Amino acid sequence: MLKFFHLSLLLLGTVFGPVARAESVLFLNPGTTQEAFWVSYSQFMQAAARDLGVDLQILYAQRQPELTVAQARVALQGPHRPDYLVFVNEQYIAPQILRLAEGSGVKLFMVNAVLTADQQALVGERPDRIGSLVPNDEEGGYLMMKELIRLHPAVARGEQIEVLAFSGLKITPSAQLRERGMQRALAEHPQVRLRQLVYSGWTQQRAYEQARQLLSRYPKVSLVWSANDEMAFGAMRAFAEAGKVPGKDVLFSAVNTSPEALQAVVDGRLSALVGGHFTLGGWALVELHDYDQGVDLARYGGRDRQLPLLQLIDRNQARQMLAMGSSLGYGVNFRKLSAKGRPATYRYPFFLQTLMH
Template sequence: MLKVLIACVWLVGSAYGAMAHATSVVFLNPGTSTETFWVSYAQFTQAAAKDLGLSLRVRYSERSAENTLAQAREALQGAQRPDYLVLVNEQYVAPQILRLAQGSGVKLLIVNNALTADQVQLLDARNDAGWIGSLVADDERAGYLMFTDLLRQHGPVATGQTLDLLAFSGAKHTPAAQRREQGLRRALAEHPDVRLRQLVYGEWSRQRAFEQATQLFKRYPQTALVWSANDEMALGAMQALQGSGRVPGKDVLFSAVNSSPDILKARLDGRLTTLVAGHFTLGGWAMVLVNDDAKGVDISAYGGRDRQAALFQLIDGDQAQRLLGPTPPVDFRALSAVGKPTSYRYPFSLHLLLR
């Protein structure tokens, strides 16, 4: 009986020890706790962490850089420091967080918005042993893809004619927004028959884009195409067009990024002509990298320290319908580089959810 009791105590202790030593991660989420994109992003990240046995805590900044820095300071200088801190260089906060991390013993992974070239030079951040790398999506391609598909669906422009385009970019000091805008401008350079009448910064907000679009549609009544760097701004601009008595998807063609239920429904009912999505998965893939680093894998040997994943793709009606349903389970552990040759590359892709 005593042996059985000792064995039980040993098993319980072992289980407790395993839980107590689970790799701990804090994710500094730059969005709001009610923002569809960032909530779905966090949910996919949490699903990955659970599958990989990581202990994850998500902190929302509520779109405040000051909150992000306060949360970073707590994580990096507080009594209970995580093993890893995952952050987004939204509003260029990463350099300050990297400075706070010096000597903390916490490893950092940057997602979505990596350090800019100027920031890297100023910080010499690559020599910081605590920074294990960055993982971003192909935002420039997303901006290019949106425009070219929007124009394809519109059809050829008659010789000597032009089309008027309005563009809604995100936050001006956000690398992802800048790269999507670069993609748009690359596409425009290839299509001189499309005139960009005005590009405005909608700050990712439906209400702000609605207010801006209400004025812009009056200023440019011949607008035929609307390019939008996210779903919320596209929905706000659609609402403004409807307020003027016109029909989105018929009188004006719209494009957007993201996969919120509202924008997927707009894609299905024809109000939205072009949809690009996939980067809500970045947090989940980041957990795979964290898990591998914690297990002693040199993740830089499997694709470099700064990696850009080809996540964005055009979403057709069937795919929109599937994304509206429950997210299918992903075997995150199977994506690990543990025990694999250095020729292995992480197969991060939206296709893992659309099979």
């Protein structure tokens, strides 16, 4: 951890030195440099920053929330402060960052997970918090479960369909919301029974180990719901080792549009995939760049917005996204998305379809 912290100090000093420049943005990435989702998230942001002329710096916390807080402290209270700090309320650390930001002059923007209702009540309104963008996590969890059930072969009256669920971290808002969506779908289908939900910490290895145990306990499971792609692949490996064919004997779902997940949809091993929220950081930069030029974000869809990014990705879309994945920022012209000078009816087109042009 110390190594990453010292690197953080070094990078902050070099990037935000007192030179004439465009607006500077620091993104505190809660993930690791080995996680496909958070790496693709950063790459999309970097493409947006290049297009918009934004001075972007990204620091990874390696899944250590205390490191995010340490990075925020350096950024907000050190001598070389960014104009904007973008961060995630991962493991509910946002209030600590908001406290550190008081009087710093740095504007704050939250992505992916925002203040809970309780946190918001405690913190209140803050003039330095300029907006937020979050995905439709609850709906994502719901859509995955509904699709798994839809694709499952019909069972005789009185028979049950058995499900296992692999979630991320108990104290991560996105995991909780996706679980809630899954439970909503299950409530609509009483013949589908959730045998067990486990927390795999978003990792493939942990899900694999858990799935091996659960498979021997529940040999009749035919649906596996996972809150991300890594856990889906871990569970899939355990089932495959037990002689079950993914996509035939057992249907799997996942979240994220990693190349591996998209390829698994094309191959038929993943039956339900939702994704698109890796774009949130890039869309946030469009809004920050507009705000920096005097655009009132509230005029164009609201300061705090939930975007319907998590949607089912079919085989054709998966092929299309695989083909586009090698192009920087999926070929999006971020400058064209600006609301500057637009009529009040304009709404930022922050959708997965914007990538599918």
